[in-house]
Amino acid sequence: MIRFLKILMVLSVGAWGAFGALGNLLDYSEGVGEVMKVMKMNYLEESPRSRWQRVEMPMFSHLAYVVILLPKLLTGILCTWCGLNMLRLVGANSAKFSAAKRMGVLGCVLSAVMLFFSFVVMAGIYFEAWRNPDFAVVPHHYASVYICTLMLFSIFLQMPEQSDSEN
Numbered sequence: 001m002i003r004f005l006k007i008l009m010v011l012s013v014g015a016w017g018a019f020g021a022l023g024n025l026l027d028y029s030e031g032v033g034e035v036m037k038v039m040k041m042n043y044l045e046e047s048p049r050s051r052w053q054r055v056e057m058p059m060f061s062h063l064a065y066v067v068i069l070l071p072k073l074l075t076g077i078l079c080t081w082c083g084l085n086m087l088r089l090v091g092a093n094s095a096k097f098s099a100a101k102r103m104g105v106l107g108c109v110l111s112a113v114m115l116f117f118s119f120v121v122m123a124g125i126y127f128e129a130w131r132n133p134d135f136a137v138v139p140h141h142y143a144s145v146y147i148c149t150l151m152l153f154s155i156f157l158q159m160p161e162q163s164d165s166e167n
């Protein structure tokens with residue numbers, strides 16, 4: 001039963017990554033525009049303190065958006081592959097099944113790191129997006145929920161399997 005829950009969980013993370021990356025690709029121009037708003041920091045009044053933080057070159061907005069998009073895509077690929085591999089090995093011994101989980105853990109942690117770096121460190125701390133009245137705290141709230149969920153999933157996924165005699 002636990003093995004099937006882990007498979008379902010890692011496949012759902014794969015779907016999250018795949019659908020998230022697909023949405024980012026389909027809404028590329030709008031997404032880059034939102035990233036550009038954050039990086040330009042137009043929501044702050046002009047001050048010497050905020051001037052050095054602003055990034056106004058569009059190339060960097062595209063680069064930042066790719067930093068968000070690629071880990072989601074990789075998470076989708078890694079976790080889907082992992083879930084299918086785990087499903088194939090659901091009746092295998094603990095060592096084989098545990099080895100099949102590695103790519104799922106990598107996928108979960110990869111996106112958690114991307115979310116923390118992109119939304120908490122860069123958007124939240126560096127670009128002070130929390131000051132933007134249009135954003136309020138919504139992006140940071142969702143990023144925090146995703147980070148916590150992905151890390152809890154990776155912990156659950158890494159939990160040792162029952163010994164062969166207990167299966």
